[in-house]
Amino acid sequence: MRVLALSLATAALVLAACSKESTSPDAGGPTPDTGAACNRPCGSGCCEIGTACNQATGVCEACTLDCTGKTCGDDGCGGTCGACSGNQTCGDGRCTACATTICGGTCCASGQVCDATTSQCKACTPDCTGKDCGDNGCGGSCGTCAVAQRCVANKCAGCDLALMDCLGFEMKCGDDPATGCVCGTCSSEEYCSGGSCAYCARPLCNGACCLEGELCNASTLACQACQSQCQGKTCGDDGCGGTCAPGCQPNQACSAQGTCATCTASCGTRKCGPDKDGCSCGSCTGNDTCVDGLCQPCARPLCNGVCCAPGSKCDSATNRCQRCQPQCDGKVCGDDGCGGLCGGCSSGTKCLAGQCTACAPDCSGGKNCGDDGCGGTCGSAPCDPQQSLFCIGNKCTQCTPEQDAEICARLQAECGTPYAVDNCGNRRGPSWGAPCPEGKECDPRTFKCATPCAPETAAEFCARLERECGPASGTDNCGAVRSVNDCGSCTGTPCVAGQCQ
Structure with missing residues (x-):
């Protein structure tokens, strides 16, 4: 509807700019120039909606709007099918994320910068001669400073520790907002988000950690929705950078067909995940997640065994990590609603309703x-x-903590890995090894053995989302993130926000 509103607003502006004595599209002549502003000039006049200017003759000619399958770009009549938002550019009628810089509507290639004078991308050679840190002149970095240092004139300089605050010392990484000094750094498997280090079980995608059900697009370097392929599989690659559940037990390996078979593991220091031959070294318990063969704690409750990254939260309906928008308006501290913080409080104060309040x-x-x-x-x-x-x-x-089987019995869980607080107040994630009977699989939302969910067809997916044309993205009937490239086409009318107009 946003695109439709934009189109109507554009139409109103053009009609207002043209004379009341305008000719019809079939007449061929442009509207006489009355001196009013014209967004679509042609010869000595202005073209109406539904006509396009023939640059060779300077005459407005009848045309047919064509926005089938497009969300942006030329509509064939001198207008557009919509505009891209944020750091996106239009290509072949689709908006795509730009991993570098947008310059004059074009996404600059790696190693290019935007010329402010011409609004054109131009080649750039990074220059880090004599520099330890800061900008390399091409939008990149010449390096980062160590903890308790800051970058001054491309050189790392020491900081006065007495002046560093790092949001009440709650920041574990990134630069101190007050002094610009480095509060901390993350390991190579982690990324810094909102002052916190987060483990990513998959290679970072341009500094971001793709969620379950997403894949890193090699062209755009952005995480995008992906349809997992786990039908008939109990382990192995799900086609989206993740693995099919429930996975293999220790001393089992996943075959090419996605089934577990007995093997002898050679784990060395690995405590979880597969060895070099694919034989399982075990799984993590409690609120830990497996990262490079070691169980690492997650700062937030796991979401069906996955540690949700900052900027996402566990969706209670699907039991999957979903992206969300932090909410920090009017807040200086406390939860941002997406697993991060809006800020921290100094010693002797505590966060109440998003504000730091003195306390004892x-x-x-x-x-x-x-x-x-x-x-x-x-x-x-x-x-x-x-x-x-x-x-x-x-x-x-x-206190004597209850056994895994006792937790599963109390929760009436038949399979999977239910996470709960035990009788001693510990958050636990028991490793439940009972497989489901043949023909059934574990539902991660209920931890019950159930008949595998049959994903809806592309047509059913589009119909449920009420989209009759163009692309569609969302969660399907089985709780998986899914995208359909084309829900259909329109005949003689443009596709606007999934509807034929």
Whole structure:
């Protein structure tokens, strides 16, 4: 509807600019120039909607609007089928993300910059001579500084630690907003988002971590929706950079057909994932996720075994990570709604309703663990689980954690990996090995064995999303992220926002 509104607004402007004595499209002559602004000049006049200017004769000629399968670009009558938003450019009637810089409507190639004078992309040679950090003159970087340093005139300089705040020292990476000093860095498997390091189980895509159901487009270097291919498979590649569930048990390998077979693992220091021959070395438990053969903690509750990256959240309906828009308007601290923070508070204050408020730590009543009410903890050391001590009610208390089978029985889970808080207050992710009977698979939303979901056809997908033309993207009836390139075409009318107009 946004594109339709834009088209109507454009039509109104053009009609207002042309004379009331305009000729019909069949007459061939342009509207006489009345001195009013004209967005579509032709010869000595202005072309109406439904006509295009013949540049050779200077005469407006009748034409047919053609926006079939297009979301942008020329409509065949001197107008457009829509405009691209953000860092996108139009090519072949489709909007695509630009991984570099948009210059005069064109996406500059790698190694090019935008000439501000001509609005044209031009070749650029990076220059880092004598530079330790900062801009290389081509939109890239000459390097980054170490922790507690900042970049000054392309040189790394020391910082006054007393002036560094790093949002109440809650930032683990990135530059301190107050001083520009580096608060911390992430490992090569991590990326920095909102001051937090996040593990990405897949190669980064232009610095971003693609979610489950997405694949990195090698041309645009952007994450895009992808339809997983796991029908009849219990392991192996899902075609979207992920793996098919439930996966193989230790000392099992995934065959080319996507089934598990017995093998002998050679794991060395690997604790999870496959060895070099594809034999499983095990899986992670609790709130850990497997990264390069090691179980790494996730700063947020896992979403069906996946650690959602900052900028995404776990969708309760599909039990998958979904992208979301951070909400920090009017907030200086606290949750941004997408797993990140809007900022942090200094010592002696706590975040209440998005604002930093003075507070006094409270560890009275024998509290020796847990939150002190001001973002800190009570007690000098954490409770020791090796001695069966767990923090319950702000006190280290003897407790025997229930077994995995007990958790699964309590949750009435037949399969999969249900995540829950156990009887000792620990967030647990039991490794449940019971496979589903032949002909059934584990539903990650209910943890019940069910008949495999049959994905709807492309026509059914388009009909449910109420799109009769052009592309469509969304979640299908089986909860998978899916895209259809073309829901149909229009006859004699343009396709606007999925509808024939």
